Amino acid sequence: MNMTHASLKLIGVSKKYNNVQVLQPVDLAFEDGEFITILGPSGSGKTTILRMIGGFTAPSSGSIVFQGQDISQLPAFRRPFNTVFQDYALFPHMRVAQNVGYGLRVRGVGKTETGRRVAEVLAIVGLGDKGHRFPSELSGGQRQRVALARAIVCEPKVVLLDEPLAALDAELRRSMQDFLKDLQRRIKTTFVFITHDQHEAISMADRIVVMNHGRVEQIGTPREIYHRPNSEFVARFFGDNNLIPGTVDSRSDGQLVVESPLGRISVPDRLLISTGSKVTLAVRPEHIRLRPGQSEREYSVPTEIRSVNFFGATSQVALTIPQGGDFSIRASLPTVECATLAVGGRLSMAISPDDITLLH
Numbered sequence: 001m002n003m004t005h006a007s008l009k010l011i012g013v014s015k016k017y018n019n020v021q022v023l024q025p026v027d028l029a030f031e032d033g034e035f036i037t038i039l040g041p042s043g044s045g046k047t048t049i050l051r052m053i054g055g056f057t058a059p060s061s062g063s064i065v066f067q068g069q070d071i072s073q074l075p076a077f078r079r080p081f082n083t084v085f086q087d088y089a090l091f092p093h094m095r096v097a098q099n100v101g102y103g104l105r106v107r108g109v110g111k112t113e114t115g116r117r118v119a120e121v122l123a124i125v126g127l128g129d130k131g132h133r134f135p136s137e138l139s140g141g142q143r144q145r146v147a148l149a150r151a152i153v154c155e156p157k158v159v160l161l162d163e164p165l166a167a168l169d170a171e172l173r174r175s176m177q178d179f180l181k182d183l184q185r186r187i188k189t190t191f192v193f194i195t196h197d198q199h200e201a202i203s204m205a206d207r208i209v210v211m212n213h214g215r216v217e218q219i220g221t222p223r224e225i226y227h228r229p230n231s232e233f234v235a236r237f238f239g240d241n242n243l244i245p246g247t248v249d250s251r252s253d254g255q256l257v258v259e260s261p262l263g264r265i266s267v268p269d270r271l272l273i274s275t276g277s278k279v280t281l282a283v284r285p286e287h288i289r290l291r292p293g294q295s296e297r298e299y300s301v302p303t304e305i306r307s308v309n310f311f312g313a314t315s316q317v318a319l320t321i322p323q324g325g326d327f328s329i330r331a332s333l334p335t336v337e338c339a340t341l342a343v344g345g346r347l348s349m350a351i352s353p354d355d356i357t358l359l360h
Contacts, residue, residue: 007031007066007067007157008029008030008053008064008065008067008157008158009027009063009064009065009066010026010052010063010064010065011027011063011065012025013025013026013059013061013062014026014059014061014062015045015052015057015059015060022043022045022048023045024045024215025062026049026062026216028049028209030190032190033188033189034206034207035184035205036192036193036206036207036208036209037194037201037204037205037207037208038209039196039208039210039211039238040196040237041196041212044212044214045211045213045215046194046196046211047163047194048214049211050160050192053158053160053192054076054081054083055071055074055077055078055079055081056083058072080158081156082150082154082156082158082159082160083159083160084148084151084159084160085147085162086162086163088143088144088164090143090146090147090150091135092134093134094134095131095132096122096130096132096133096135097115097118097119099135100121100122100153101114101115101117101118101153103150103153104117104154107154118131118153119131121149122149124183125148125149126145130142130146139172140167140168140169141168144164144168148164152183152189157189158189158191158192159189159191159192160194161193161194162194163194163195163196164193165180166195173200178203180193180204198238198239201222205221206221207219207220207221210237212233217231227284227357229241229282229359230359232282235280235359240330241282241283242282242283242288242329242330243359244260244262244281244282244327244329245261246258246259246278247260247276247279248273248275248276251273251274254268255267255268256268256269256273256279256358258358261321261324261327262281262299262301263299263323263324265281267353271358273358277360279358279359279360281356281357281358281359282357282358283355283356284332285330285332286331286332286333287351287352288329288331288350288351289331289349289350289351290303290347290349291347291349291350297353298350298351298352299351300348300349301349301350302322302346302348303321303322303329303346303347303348303349304322304344304345305319305344305345305346305347306320306343307343308342311335312335313335314332314334315332315333315338316330316331317330317332317338319331319349329349331349
């Protein structure tokens with residue numbers, strides 16, 4: 001991304017607490033109207049970034065720039081951003097409409113205009129008939145929508161969402177994911193969404209920032225990160241990958257030949273790795289086919305079935321590769337293709353070189 005054209009930028013931003021570096025210097029840029037997800041495990045630094053953008057925590061170094069102005073020292077209430085927290089933080093003694101209109105009243109907006117804007121935003125989030133109720137009378141999903149309505153009613157330039165779906169059950173969480181993305185597209189406001197859930201990130205984000213131990217591991221679209229992780233951490237954390245150790249045997253004409261439990265594998269030399277280097281080959285389970293290769297470019301590897309686990313529409317098949325010292329690998333297949341598979345059976349699996357990612 002060209003940071004010159006981004007309205008919100010973090011430039012060399014870092015954070016220390018009591019001499020403990022919790023966030024290494026990072027550079028990030030957010031486009032207007034973008035849904036960007038910051039993804040990582042607990043302690044990775046993702047919430048620290050959100051709190052610094054929101055003005056709740058001051059950076060130890062670097063600058064937070066919005067529309068060309070350094071806002072690093074600007075207090076939270078003076079920033080044109082609003083935050084939705086995991087616990088919703090609704091006022092229990094106020095009705096829904098009062099909760100949503102609270103920020104407008106604090107800003108001195110008149111009663112008539114506040115009523116109009118509250119009614120409008122409650123309709124947007126599907127709660128037009130719930131303005132008279134108290135939060136305790138609503139479901140978890142409805143309370144989440146009230147928190148969202150309160151965040152967008154003041155027309156912020158950026159909405160910050162700190163794992164707002166974490167407390168919801170699985171079914172409600174999925175419907176809220178769809179709702180949030182649809183809402184963001186309709187109001188065309190920049191959303192910065194914090195989560196540790198990879199599936200949530202894939203389903204909602206335009207771009208994903210993957211964090212690990214206070215560092216940015218990778219930035220890209222969900223497809224880019226899913227299909228082309230740039231490190232073992234991203235390959236392990238983002239989705240499911242078979243990680244296969246290997247050693248570079250030779251290199252020529254832009255290709256590397258890697259000795260691995262799969263045999264000799266030729267992959268594009270994107271990393272300019274020298275002969276003898278230790279590498280890792282990443283292969284998604286769904287890219288493994290249990291049949292002989294049907295083209296010259298596919299690799300066909302003899303395997304033995306160790307187990308078949310049913311997961312509804314798909315099943316996971318655990319395989320061992322005798323030629324690789326009984327190395328284990330997982331394949332994810334449509335269940336209808338697994339009816340004749342039996343533990344102990346022998347067959348060949350096929351992998352296309354296009355589905356192999358080289359990591360170093």
